[in-house]
Amino acid sequence: MIHFLQHVVHGVSLGSIYALIALGYTMVYGVLKLINFAHGDVFMLGSMMGWYASSRWTQEAAHPSWLGAIAVTLVSMAICGTTGFLIERFGYRPLRDSPKLNSLITAIGFSFLLEYGGQFVFGPNPRAFGALPISSSDQFPVLGVSISYIDVLCVGVSVVLMVVLHRIIFHSRTGTAMRAVSWNPSVAALMGINIDRIISFTFVLGSVLAAVAGILFASAYRKVDPLMGLMPGLKAFVAAVLGGIGNVQGAMLGGLILGLAEQLVASYVSSQWKDAIAFSILILILLIKPSGLLGKGAAEKV
Amino acid sequence: MRRILPSLLALAALAACKKQDQGSGMMSPDATGPIVIGEVGSMTGTEATFGLSSANGIQLAIDEFNAKGGVKGRQLQVKVLDDQGRPEEAATAATRLIASEHVVALLGEVASTRSMFMAPKAQQAKVPMVTPSSTNPAVTEKGDYIFRACFIDPFQGYVGATFAHDNLKVKKVAILKDVRNDYSVGLAKNFIEAFTKAGGQIVAQESYSNGDVDFKAQLTNIKAAAPQALYVPGYYTDVGLIARQAREAGITVPLLGGDGWDSEKLYEIGGAALEGSYFSNHYSVDDLSPRIQEFVVKFKKAYGGQVPDSLAAQAYDAAGMLYDAMKRANDISGPAVRDALAQTKDYRGVTGDITMDDKRNATKPAVVLRVGKGGKYEFSGRIQPEGMKESNPAEAPRANPDQPKKTEGNTAPNPAPGTTPTPTPAPAPGATTSAQNAATTGQRQGVPAGEHPKK
Numbered sequence: 077m078i079h080f081l082q083h084v085v086h087g088v089s090l091g092s093i094y095a096l097i098a099l100g101y102t103m104v105y106g107v108l109k110l111i112n113f114a115h116g117d118v119f120m121l122g123s124m125m126g127w128y129a130s131s132r133w134t135q136e137a138a139h140p141s142w143l144g145a146i147a148v149t150l151v152s153m154a155i156c157g158t159t160g161f162l163i164e165r166f167g168y169r170p171l172r173d174s175p176k177l178n179s180l181i182t183a184i185g186f187s188f189l190l191e192y193g194g195q196f197v198f199g200p201n202p203r204a205f206g207a208l209p210i211s212s213s214d215q216f217p218v219l220g221v222s223i224s225y226i227d228v229l230c231v232g233v234s235v236v237l238m239v240v241l242h243r244i245i246f247h248s249r250t251g252t253a254m255r256a257v258s259w260n261p262s263v264a265a266l267m268g269i270n271i272d273r274i275i276s277f278t279f280v281l282g283s284v285l286a287a288v289a290g291i292l293f294a295s296a297y298r299k300v301d302p303l304m305g306l307m308p309g310l311k312a313f314v315a316a317v318l319g320g321i322g323n324v325q326g327a328m329l330g331g332l333i334l335g336l337a338e339q340l341v342a343s344y345v346s347s348q349w350k351d352a353i354a355f356s357i358l359i360l361i362l363l364i365k366p367s368g369l370l371g372k373g374a375a376e377k378v
Numbered sequence: 379m380r381r382i383l384p385s386l387l388a389l390a391a392l393a394a395c396k397k398q399d400q401g402s403g404m405m406s407p408d409a410t411g412p413i414v415i416g417e418v419g420s421m422t423g424t425e426a427t428f429g430l431s432s433a434n435g436i437q438l439a440i441d442e443f444n445a446k447g448g449v450k451g452r453q454l455q456v457k458v459l460d461d462q463g464r465p466e467e468a469a470t471a472a473t474r475l476i477a478s479e480h481v482v483a484l485l486g487e488v489a490s491t492r493s494m495f496m497a498p499k500a501q502q503a504k505v506p507m508v509t510p511s512s513t514n515p516a517v518t519e520k521g522d523y524i525f526r527a528c529f530i531d532p533f534q535g536y537v538g539a540t541f542a543h544d545n546l547k548v549k550k551v552a553i554l555k556d557v558r559n560d561y562s563v564g565l566a567k568n569f570i571e572a573f574t575k576a577g578g579q580i581v582a583q584e585s586y587s588n589g590d591v592d593f594k595a596q597l598t599n600i601k602a603a604a605p606q607a608l609y610v611p612g613y614y615t616d617v618g619l620i621a622r623q624a625r626e627a628g629i630t631v632p633l634l635g636g637d638g639w640d641s642e643k644l645y646e647i648g649g650a651a652l653e654g655s656y657f658s659n660h661y662s663v664d665d666l667s668p669r670i671q672e673f674v675v676k677f678k679k680a681y682g683g684q685v686p687d688s689l690a691a692q693a694y695d696a697a698g699m700l701y702d703a704m705k706r707a708n709d710i711s712g713p714a715v716r717d718a719l720a721q722t723k724d725y726r727g728v729t730g731d732i733t734m735d736d737k738r739n740a741t742k743p744a745v746v747l748r749v750g751k752g753g754k755y756e757f758s759g760r761i762q763p764e765g766m767k768e769s770n771p772a773e774a775p776r777a778n779p780d781q782p783k784k785t786e787g788n789t790a791p792n793p794a795p796g797t798t799p800t801p802t803p804a805p806a807p808g809a810t811t812s813a814q815n816a817a818t819t820g821q822r823q824g825v826p827a828g829e830h831p832k833k
Contacts, residue, residue: 079602082598083594204618222628297619299618342595342596347595348557351587
């Protein structure tokens with residue numbers, strides 16, 4: 077039983093990071109009906125910039141402090157936000173009126189550009205990340221299960237950011253505009269909404285969340301390399317689809333389910349099966365409930 | 379005409395060059411000029427340190443042999459070609475050395491992938507090839523002219539098992555292997571065989587795939603099995619992360635592994651979680667045996683104080699093996715040298731006594747290094763291959779010669795020469811005996827950065 081609970085704790089921690097990345101997928105999809113495949117690589121950029129900010133540009137990693145960690149996170153958020161903005165401005169906006177497939181292929185192109193450009197610029201060697209004053213070995217026991225402070229931080233930050241995001245989308249003017257654009261862009265434009273600005277805002281918001289996820293992931297697993305965004309990015313995409321793409325709570329739920337499923341499969345079946353399971357979930361959801369667990373179905377949008 | 383003239387001139391010059399080239403090439407098979415040995419290595423590129431270290435080791439060896447009078451009255455000469463770390467370039471370089479330099483033998487490459495590209499060329503031309511440090515078993519399977527001066531990957535599984543059983547005196551070991559990597563699977567398989575044969579028990583077997591970052595599920599299972607040591611025969615990046623997460627999961631026993639650990643990145647990622655863990659390797663400068671210390675002194679003298687890494691030592695031995703074979707061979711033709719190489723027995727190399735087995739792999743000892751404080755590697759024992767004995771009694775006290783396999787090191791107190799070692803109480807997992815600490819005088823950082831040779 078204790079082992080089971082321990083697996084659950086690990087699963088929730090991993091799932092909350094998937095959820096944070098999934099939020100970016102789901103928001104962009106919600107507004108633009110575009111799967112931004114470069115999102116996982118913006119997540120990588122978040123970790124990488126965090127590493128640069130803490131180990132290359134400053135000596136923060138040598139003497140980590142909370143204040144320093146927050147500064148590092150802000151720097152990484154700023155860089156990722158800018159990158160997200162630029163990708164949308166110069167990659168997707170010119171293609172907004174062409175068929176969706178064109179944008180999708182551009183997204184895959186950006187993903188490769190960030191991955192292999194990253195290998196070229198940062199070098200392929202993995203680096204050790206240590207910007208936070210706590211490490212995953214700082215733990216406390218609860219009922220015989222050891223929980224690390226990083227796990228708590230991951231879950232806490234994810235929940236807080238999700239609440240903030242929910243507030244922005246449902247209780248702010250920008251959020252109302254986002255929902256309007258999602259519902260019908262041309263009508264929204266007629267209502268005086270600046271569509272370009274709203275879409276840019278959505279990309280920046282998603283990229284900033286990816287940067288936070290990148291910092292948390294790098295702190296929990298310590299390794300940073302240019303291809304690290306590939307798997308978490310795909311898993312987060314599965315999580316977003318599982319929860320119902322376009323739905324913020326759905327992304328959170330999907331992330332948690334995926335994280336738990338992965339840990340439990342790795343521990344009770346075989347670690348070789350865990351990725352297979354993640355993608356089987358994707359296929360099953362697409363077959364049985366294409367709109368996802370909390371998705372509302374496309375019909376309502378008409 | 380004005381346009382044609384320069385190109386004509388260029389052509390003529392080229393032809394002249396070619397002729398000259400052929401001329402000098404033709405000379406070498408004659409009985410008077412120097413004997414040319416070809417070397418292929420990554421002298422530039424991301425793995426330049428591998429090629430440069432090996433070239434230094436080989437040059438040092440060749441200079442010594444020439445000082446001793448060379449082979450059959452002729453001096454030796456090495457012709458080095460750079461492959462930039464690219465497999466196709468290695469094949470081209472081998473072809474060039476064989477066709478236009480008429481080399482009698484080839485030395486190289488370090489990386490198994492590149493050796494496998496070179497091997498068919500050497501085999502086809504019946505030119506013996508000795509790779510100093512390609513450990514993938516498939517390399518020498520390319521043909522009967524291909525040899526190696528190092529042990530093959532799976533041998534390290536035996537080394538790890540013997541060290542765990544005889545030196546650490548543990549009985550229960552868990553295994554965490556990389557299923558996507560032949561190297562890791564091979565080491566794990568041989569470890570299990572040797573360890574169970576020695577009377578040990580494998581209490582848990584878990585796996586991961588290269589590139590994974592989350593090992594908590596596997597490690598939680600391993601912890602439940604309560605092993606006394608954990609064998610992780612993977613590459614340094616994964617191992618660093620595994621070490622960390624193992625400590626977080628509450629696994630305090632030492633980790634064991636193979637030469638895939640050998641990188642400065644290992645400690646950068648794993649940090650203090652790795653301290654007190656052990657891995658097998660080819661050679662250690664901290665090994666106090668006189669052969670190694672003598673080599674270290676010679677190498678430092680020749681290369682301005684540079685400490686020889688394991689690639690340099692192995693390259694030195696590869697050249698030595700070749701020299702030894704050429705001296706024994708009737709003539710220096712390919713087949714004669716090949717036969718002599720295949721008969722290599724107890725060649726006293728720096729990295730240990732080398733004997734060729736019937737698959738042209740070197741049978742030789744391995745060393746076990748301990749990861750100490752701050753990521754320093756400490757020499758903590760040498761493991762002989764099954765059935766092989768140390769040839770030099772001056773080096774270390776001998777254990778009972780009837781024992782089929784023999785381990786010798788500083789972890790267990792050294793017995794007096796000629797006596798059977800008395801069983802010592804099992805040390806607490808992770809604990810180090812004072813004998814070991816006392817024996818560790820010099821310390822060394824890992825091999826320079828770069829990808830692992832087998833990657």
